[in-house]
Amino acid sequence: MTSFKKGDEVSWKSRGGTAHGTVEKKITSTTDVNGHTAKATKDEPQYIVESDNGGKAAHKAGALHKA
Template sequence: MALSEGDRISWNTSQGTTYGTTVRKRVSEFEFDGQTFKPTKDDPYWIVESEKSGKQAAHKESSLTKE
């Protein structure tokens, strides 16, 4: 799957499906919201922004679906 910045995406949460937008792709180790993430070349992380809350979170690309 090829995602780009600004794509509308969805992901599953314990509350159901959440929709949002891709903000930034991360391919090397980084810290976000007090946690350390270790992306791989085959499964990068994306910083995404929720449409509902406006909050940002980090998710593996493999957990995101392009809408």
């Protein structure tokens, strides 16, 4: 599994095509992000990413690619 750290530039597939952003932090427990619940665990962490357009969301490692 790929691991990311704060400051990594990443991309992912979104409804509008490919999105880009920066990893803010790794989460390993259930966390609310902009009204959505990210069910992260130590075995399946998720990453809070700020997109280039200013939005924040949690993404699973498998959905992200280093840019």
